[in-house]
Amino acid sequence: MGEVIVITSGKGGVGKTTSAANLGTALTMMNKKVALVDTDIGLRNLDVVMGLENRIVYDIVDVVEENCKLKQALIKDRRYEGLYLLPAAQTRDKNAVNEEQMKKICEELKMEYDYVIIDCPAGIEQGFKNAIAGADRALVVTTPEVSAVRDADRIVGLLQASDLPKPQLILNRIRTKMVKEGQMMDAQDIVDLLSINLIGAIPDDDNVIIQTNKGEPSVTNPKSLSGKAYMETAKRILGSDIPVTIPGKKEGFFEKIKKMFGGNKEKARV
């Protein structure tokens, strides 16, 4: 029996789809079988981010309306063993699917896959309700900006009011230089504000744009800073308790020495 993880944020453009693509790919790179589900009906994007846009035959609405079987709609990613995508419909709207139907799809996928990653649309309307309906766990993506943090807090409240009381936080697009200068809120600030646990801190990385241009998640580039951070996040999803590496966090002289000798056992509290 697999786990259904919904990736949500409230605000648009903070990196839900990028996070879903990267975490899904990272998990398959760790030999897990993963199904990516795009629930952003009408504004689908997970397919282009994954570079699978030319292979869509059926979509999630076809599955719900029984034009095809669930297996037929799932696109197998030939580059990464065990990665599949269930695309959203582009010509319909969020009301084409309801919560019960979504739950059913999740249940069916859970039987087959280790992880079902759901890419949630922006907003708090029907699309959001659908996306979280079948989820076992929620990851909230935000950036260190006031608007994104505010929306994230709203989402956390809504998740807690539903059956997902302990969402975890992915802080995306951290600008190391600005954090160092004190001109951007750091991970600790955001964690203080939202009071949920941090599962990943992703630095702002030009590589994400370059990789997305090519239709490849940045985790596939081992040199990419964001790719590394996503890999680390995926490990934590699997249950590893490695400390979250905070981009831009000042590292003292002693910490550096400790790290050199591999003695940094101290757990990140953030």
Added chain:
Amino acid sequence: MELKEVFEPIVNFLKNFQRKQKDGLSKDKAKERLQLVLMQDRASVSPDFFEMMKKEIIEVIKKYIEIDEETLEVQLTRGFEGEDGTGPALYANIPIKNIKPVARKIQVEEKENEEEATTEEEPDPKELADTIIEEIKDVAEKKLDKKSNKKNKKAEKVDKKESTEETKEEVKENIDKVEEVAKEVTEEVKETVEEIAENAEDTTEEIVEEVVETTETTKTTFKEKLTGVKEGFANTFTKVKGSAKEGFEKIKSKVKAKN
């Protein structure tokens, strides 16, 4: 490259210093603003919750202190400055009218307990009984006040219409009845309590329990009696009304006949 890395922290420090001198770091401003905005958002998610909490707080305070509920205000503010920086605070402004005797009693008892730390004394049964009697008296008096006020008003109205001495007397009788009942009840309670208090062999706990029980029963009987009187009064009142109507009709018909 290396040289740049070495100097980077120093440059950053100087930059930060300069900015802090000017108008503070923008991230601190962001955090401060968010703290406020999130609080408002969170509170507005369920405004009922806030009302509920306010009501419960009032209920608890009302047990001990007489407060002015009209001018009371409770609000969430950005609040206090603790060791970990600023945090949210629940701010309440509660105007006190009077501290209830119960609260004073507790203070006194605590002091007594401190003085006689070795002997664990329960509250004195007689004292307790007195307070209970006081309470019942209060309740009875309040009810009586309301009753007699209403009756007086109604009686006045009837007077204006018919001005028969009969009704006045009946109303008076009713009031007297109610007063008598109240007196009886308080008397009863007093007696039972005193009886229990005299039973020195019983443990104080038992006494307290019994007092509570008896007061409960007397309270209910008092209520029953009161309702009885109420009904009686209602009956007489309808009678009076009836006779008044009749008289009025008679006058009417007489006037008509004359015309």
